[in-house]
Amino acid sequence: MTAREKRYLVLGGLVFVAVAFLPFADTGYWLSLGISIAMYTVLATSWALFSGPTHYISLATAAFFGLGMYVAGVGVDLLPFPVLVLLAAAGGAVLAAVVGLATLRLSGVYFVIFTLGLAELVRQIVTWVQTTMGSSSGLYVLTGITEPMIYWQLLALAALVFLVGWWIGRSRLGFALRIIGNDEVVAAHSGINTARVKVMLFVISGTVAAVTGAILAPRWTYIEPTIAFSAMISFQVVIMALLGGAHRLWGPLLGVIPFTFLSDQISANFPNQTTLLFGVAFLLIVYAIPNGVVGLVENLLQGRKWRSG
Amino acid sequence: MALGMVLTVENVSKQFGGLHAVQGVSFGLEENEVLGLIGPNGSGKTTMLNLISGAYKPSAGRIALYGKDISGSSANAIATMGVARTFQIVRMLPSLTVLENVAAGGVFGHGRRWGQELEESARSLLTRVGLKNAEDAPVSVLTYIDQKRVELARALISDPKVLLLDEWLAGLSASELETGIALIKELRAEGRTIIVVEHVMDAIRSLCDRCIVMNSGAKIAEGAPKNVLADSEVIRAYLGTADA
Amino acid sequence: MLETRNLSVFYGRHRAVEDVSVTVSKGEVVVMLGANCAGKSTFLRAVSGLTPVMTGGSVVLDGRDITHHPPHAVVEAGIALVPEDRGVFGDLTAHENLILGAHPRRARPHQAQNLDRVLSLFPKLAERRKQVVRTMSGGEQQMVAIGRAMMSAPSILMLDEPSLGLSPLLCSELFRALARVKETGVGILLVEQNAKQSLAIADRGYLLDNGHIAAADSAEALSRDEKVKRAYLGAG
Ligand SMILES: Nc1ncnc2c1ncn2[C@@H]1O[C@H](COP(=O)(O)OP(=O)(O)OP(=O)(O)O)[C@@H](O)[C@H]1O
Ligand SMILES: [Mg+2]
Numbered sequence: 001m002t003a004r005e006k007r008y009l010v011l012g013g014l015v016f017v018a019v020a021f022l023p024f025a026d027t028g029y030w031l032s033l034g035i036s037i038a039m040y041t042v043l044a045t046s047w048a049l050f051s052g053p054t055h056y057i058s059l060a061t062a063a064f065f066g067l068g069m070y071v072a073g074v075g076v077d078l079l080p081f082p083v084l085v086l087l088a089a090a091g092g093a094v095l096a097a098v099v100g101l102a103t104l105r106l107s108g109v110y111f112v113i114f115t116l117g118l119a120e121l122v123r124q125i126v127t128w129v130q131t132t133m134g135s136s137s138g139l140y141v142l143t144g145i146t147e148p149m150i151y152w153q154l155l156a157l158a159a160l161v162f163l164v165g166w167w168i169g170r171s172r173l174g175f176a177l178r179i180i181g182n183d184e185v186v187a188a189h190s191g192i193n194t195a196r197v198k199v200m201l202f203v204i205s206g207t208v209a210a211v212t213g214a215i216l217a218p219r220w221t222y223i224e225p226t227i228a229f230s231a232m233i234s235f236q237v238v239i240m241a242l243l244g245g246a247h248r249l250w251g252p253l254l255g256v257i258p259f260t261f262l263s264d265q266i267s268a269n270f271p272n273q274t275t276l277l278f279g280v281a282f283l284l285i286v287y288a289i290p291n292g293v294v295g296l297v298e299n300l301l302q303g304r305k306w307r308s309g
Numbered sequence: 310m311a312l313g314m315v316l317t318v319e320n321v322s323k324q325f326g327g328l329h330a331v332q333g334v335s336f337g338l339e340e341n342e343v344l345g346l347i348g349p350n351g352s353g354k355t356t357m358l359n360l361i362s363g364a365y366k367p368s369a370g371r372i373a374l375y376g377k378d379i380s381g382s383s384a385n386a387i388a389t390m391g392v393a394r395t396f397q398i399v400r401m402l403p404s405l406t407v408l409e410n411v412a413a414g415g416v417f418g419h420g421r422r423w424g425q426e427l428e429e430s431a432r433s434l435l436t437r438v439g440l441k442n443a444e445d446a447p448v449s450v451l452t453y454i455d456q457k458r459v460e461l462a463r464a465l466i467s468d469p470k471v472l473l474l475d476e477w478l479a480g481l482s483a484s485e486l487e488t489g490i491a492l493i494k495e496l497r498a499e500g501r502t503i504i505v506v507e508h509v510m511d512a513i514r515s516l517c518d519r520c521i522v523m524n525s526g527a528k529i530a531e532g533a534p535k536n537v538l539a540d541s542e543v544i545r546a547y548l549g550t551a552d553a
Numbered sequence: 554m555l556e557t558r559n560l561s562v563f564y565g566r567h568r569a570v571e572d573v574s575v576t577v578s579k580g581e582v583v584v585m586l587g588a589n590c591a592g593k594s595t596f597l598r599a600v601s602g603l604t605p606v607m608t609g610g611s612v613v614l615d616g617r618d619i620t621h622h623p624p625h626a627v628v629e630a631g632i633a634l635v636p637e638d639r640g641v642f643g644d645l646t647a648h649e650n651l652i653l654g655a656h657p658r659r660a661r662p663h664q665a666q667n668l669d670r671v672l673s674l675f676p677k678l679a680e681r682r683k684q685v686v687r688t689m690s691g692g693e694q695q696m697v698a699i700g701r702a703m704m705s706a707p708s709i710l711m712l713d714e715p716s717l718g719l720s721p722l723l724c725s726e727l728f729r730a731l732a733r734v735k736e737t738g739v740g741i742l743l744v745e746q747n748a749k750q751s752l753a754i755a756d757r758g759y760l761l762d763n764g765h766i767a768a769a770d771s772a773e774a775l776s777r778d779e780k781v782k783r784a785y786l787g788a789g
Contacts, residue, residue, distance in 0.1 A: 325688070350691075398691055482587075
């Protein structure tokens with residue numbers, strides 16, 4: 001580890017400790033905003049671990065997120081909560097592995113559409129199971145877990161995701177992923193098992209999304225398929241990650257923070273035109289900063305450009 | 310199978326739809342040999358290399374590497390066994406630097422290494438192929454020929470036992486060609502077994518022990534370059550005149 | 554006639570081409586020789602409007618200044634380039650690539666005639682008209698690239714290493730064909746490593762060294778020049 005990396009690590013740690021004090025300052029509006037930011041930071045950062053370097057745009061986040069939420073919802077009266085989180089992780093990993101093995105051969109737009117369909121498929125199955133089991137269409141998740149506890153769990157998960165991402169970034173695996181994103185043919189002829197690498201990363205991001213769902217289940221108290229598997233989640237994650245910049249570990253975070261504030265303002269002040277204003281805001285942002293916030297920051301930082309003959 | 314055979318290709322065919330790109334081709338490759346693969350455009354040379362390196366699976370026939378059947382193996386498995394290649398139409402990794410483009414060949418598979426060691430090998434290979442002072446540049450600023458040099462370095466970083474070169478010498482000037490030929494000879498002297506696909510007959514003559522001529526997917530001649538290049542059918546189908 | 558005056562191209566602080574002045578008249582073949590970093594490709598790209606040139610230099614076609622024109626305007630004016638990396642549309646068929654070559658307004662009336670000419674030079678392209686170019690062999694793609702440039706009915710045809718990847722037989726045929734194209738009044742600017750065959754069909758030639766014109770002479774004189782012999786024609 002270089003001195004510079006150590007400094008970043010310490011700095012990152014300090015930031016985490018600092019934001020962990022948020023619940024002591026406010027348990028209302030700011031905490032709930034903090035939870036949203038933490039949730040989307042985890043989802044968007046883990047999404048970008050896979051999709052950033054490979055350019056495989058996955059719209060399956062909601063499938064894993066909803067799965068995790070349902071694991072927590074179904075098991076809440078049967079097992080202790082930490083066990084449920086682990087079960088959700090296992091469920092997300094298995095689903096991601098199966099889906100990954102089946103679909104990562106698909107290229108480009110076919111992969112996108114399949115992952116979108118996957119969330120819908122899982123949602124339909126859950127709905128079907130629930131209605132044939134005779135119960136109502138939703139589930140109550142009643143626990144003693146408070147908002148600050150959810151917030152801290154998400155923060156811890158975020159810290160873990162950043163550490164994993166940092167480790168991948170400097171490992172063989174991360175380099176292999178970048179090679180794959182550039183040219184899979186070259187990757188394969190360089191001895192890289194492209195299928196295995198892609199599935200591994202897809203599993204990591206699926207697992208994280210499922211754990212996020214499980215952690216958030218107690219907050220929602222009542223969950224039903226349309227909410228838990230909402231395609232909006234998948235889309236927002238993609239938008240935020242791309243807005244920030246998916247090719248840097250800290251890129252998605254730079255998308256999540258402004259986007260969460262913006263969406264909060266829009267939905268508070270214009271409850272009837274939310275979607276419309278969202279769309280307009282999104283178009284303007286993409287037009288103004290095509291390379292994401294990271295691109296903007298990097299352009300400002302470095303003016304030099306490489307050229308030779 | 311003879312002793313010391315690195316590669317045996319038996320009756321291999323490859324079809325694309327109705328097109329027979331390779332038809333019933335058989336040949337062997339001996340340890341430390343340089344084999345030339347020549348023939349008209351579209352005769353199946355690149356397809357043959359694609360079959361050996363696992364980019365395609367044969368429609369029929371069998372390919373064995375060190376006696377092991379690899380007809381169904383994946384490209385990464387074959388690369389891991391020590392087969393490296395370059396591409397006729399270069400394939401750069403555009404978002405990586407020149408140095409990273411070379412290092413890409415050595416992260417996994419045969420001769421895998423990492424960290425300082427990988428970086429140092431990449432550096433020394435860039436020097437070896439004649440590319441200095443461009444390590445941190447994006448590959449897009451390199452000329453086409455320099456990109457080909459990067460590709461050779463990327464193949465070499467895995468310390469391959471078998472090297473497949475698809476028109477790597479094409480486009481070099483006469484003096485650059487000499488250096489290029491010398492480099493390939495050196496690679497052979499290091500104990501590697503090499504297949505070269507080339508349209509430059511001077512290179513074929515000075516490099517190859519043996520060459521195979523393909524036409525319309527089939528092998529039409531095989532032997533020492535000087536005999537093969539004098540073959541009347543080869544002249545008619547490929548060379549045009551007695552000396553090209 | 555194509556004329557460049559003091560054309561310079563800089564990449565950052567590095568000069569790739571400096572003060573290059575050449576002329577190519579209608580109905581003549583001009584060859585440009587040089588090592589693989591002499592700046593030949595950069596020069597062709599600059600003429601085509603693909604690389605920005607420094608102020609002070611100019612590109613003039615038939616008396617009309619086309620310096621700083623965007624690439625499509627340069628093609629429309631009558632200059633076609635076959636780039637070194639071929640620049641074909643990999644996802645389109647061979648036929649579609651050729652037809653797209655005839656997109657400039659000036660080329661449309663002659664489309665059928667030019668297509669016949671291209672297909673008689675490369676009969677394989679007629680056979681493979683429906684093949685997606687990405688799946689074609691290297692040499693076949695090169696045929697598409699040359700064919701597409703010829704389809705734009707250029708008055709000046711610039712080719713960057715057209716023989717790259719062509720079989721010896723096809724290579725000789727290509728050079729013979731270029732000599733025929735010249736007869737129709739087209740001016741040809743050829744960048745080639747195959748110095749022997751290109752000098753054989755050329756009228757004049759330039760030597761480019763380190764971005765500068767090092768020599769300019771008739772093709773005949775160049776092929777007798779000792780330096781040229783050593784560097785480009787092979788010792789033997
Ligand atoms: N993926 C593919 N799909 C369809 N046809 C293909 C495919 N790959 C190759 N072909 C065809 O198979 C034939 C053999 O191609 P190949 O690339 O092996 O030729 P080659 O001998 O390398 O020629 P060249 O000297 O021009 O590079 C060609 O006619 C080509 O168009
Ligand atoms: Mg080929």
